[in-house]
Amino acid sequence: KNKPSYSPNIECGDNVIIINADKVRLTGKKWTDREYLSYTGYPGGQRVATTEIMMKKSLNKHLKPGYHPLFIKVVKGMLPKNRLGRAIIENMHVYNGPNHPHEAQNPVVIDINKIK
Template identity: 55%
Template sequence: MDSQSYKTISANAKTVNKEWLVIDAEGEVLGRLASQVAKILRGKHKPSFTPHVDCGDYVIVVNADKVRLTGKKMTDKVYVRHTGYPGGQRFANPADTLKRKPEFLLQHAVKGMLPKTRLGDALLRNLKIYAGAEHPHTAQNPRTIKLNEIK
């Protein structure tokens, strides 16, 4: 066999095949869901994965308000942010955040699992999170998947 016949094929923006996927987050553990969503956004589930290209799929997550955390994390975990002013440190736990803005929990978890570069910002724009069961992306004909289908 001719060893020169093997070529490494790198994906680029023109050759990437992107599709729309719907994931139901009802009853799913937050971190496990976030890691699977990050893997799909990055494109690591595809054989044509290229590290420096946005080759992942668009992901729509519904029922984000029904996500769960294990142990006592719902009350004991603390999200810290700062307003930028002296004494402006603010604290919130997931229980309060889930009531006010349920999409934030999953978005924050997925963002931490993506690259901290312009590519990571572009990948995060491919994620659409909705608190309820409805989403406005029916025109894209998204395919519903189960998390255990992904390898």
């Protein structure tokens, strides 16, 4: 939002790369008590996953690189529920370790505590 070309109704093409997602910490019983729902589209196809299960899914080698089910679900809930929100979530890449394949794009580290 700090760019001069920012417009709330246009996807500006900025990408977000989150690293070290495996080091996320939650307090209390949030690992086991918080539930995320998904629906397969079939009758009786509602699935329930806890935060702990979603973190284990992120370690699955069959998922595409940069896809982390827990972070995608959480951030997608904060975005607008329209085609702009679906386009914006494609620009987020989450990696469990410190390495990522986006070094060629010269990413800039942004400290969100300093932006006001």
